[in-house]
Amino acid sequence: MMLAVAEVTPAWYLILGSILFAIGSVGLLVRRNPLVMFMCVELMLNAVTLTFVTFSRMLDDIDGQTVVVFVLVVAAAEVVVGLGIIVALLRKQPAATADDINVLKG
């Protein structure tokens, strides 16, 4: 079997990260539900953290993992504020999409 002898190189992880990032970006562009768009942003963030951890291992440097910790903190803060905005939006207009976000004006 060819699979049995294949070795997982770090490049595989980078390719997987690229695929996840691309899927997340397409989802962000295609979907109009603000919550699902938000999940796509989380997907893209996770693709980047996977890439950072891979680089951390390849270059034998812990700094990549430190960056991932900061990404986690920023993601948590972003989710709190973003969901607050989405709750405010959907309260005003329960079937709102991302195109209706201007109802929050004023």
Place this chain on the structure above:
Amino acid sequence: MELVVFLVAGGACIAGALGVVLNSNPVHAALSLVGTLFGIAVLFVAQEANFLAAVQVIVYAGAIVVLFLFVLMLLGVDRAEDLSIEPLGGGQRIAAGVVGLGVLALPLLAMHATGWEVTGAGARPGDRNLLDDTSPDVAQLGESLFTTYLFAFEVTSVLLVIAVVGAVVLARKVKRADYVADPLVAAHNDALAEVAEPTDEISESEPVPS
């Protein structure tokens, strides 16, 4: 062995990611997101980032996805949407597909240009940041976080405070007309009036200690 782990976890990641984008029900999308996050945690373990794998499961799968589901249930928007409707028209989906392919092709071409091998400066020999097997990744991560990146770590606390304040402001939106009618505001105003003009009852029941 590593191959099996990579294929299973990577497959879970991609299946979950496609589920997030393609599911018409937002609750199913959130549950697919858990699959992706869990697969990434497994890949973290495969790359000797054990602490980050634990944090990934606790913070992302445990807290952030639960927050998403909480908002979905709270607002009652957990109904399926019709994904066949083109929201903006004008071939927006085709454009999104082209952009996605471009986003995918860019890193792949960059990796192809370097022959699928990552080169870089890396940690210098003798540097304390070396990922060695003698000390666990938690110890190295903690040392890096609290020495080299101490200032950035402190700034994240400011960021968290700002996020909390922002969430409170957004969640408690009081309009000008409703301001006086708000029971909390009314109670606060009453308390202020009492402090300014204490009634006889209060002054009798609470004698001033000499």
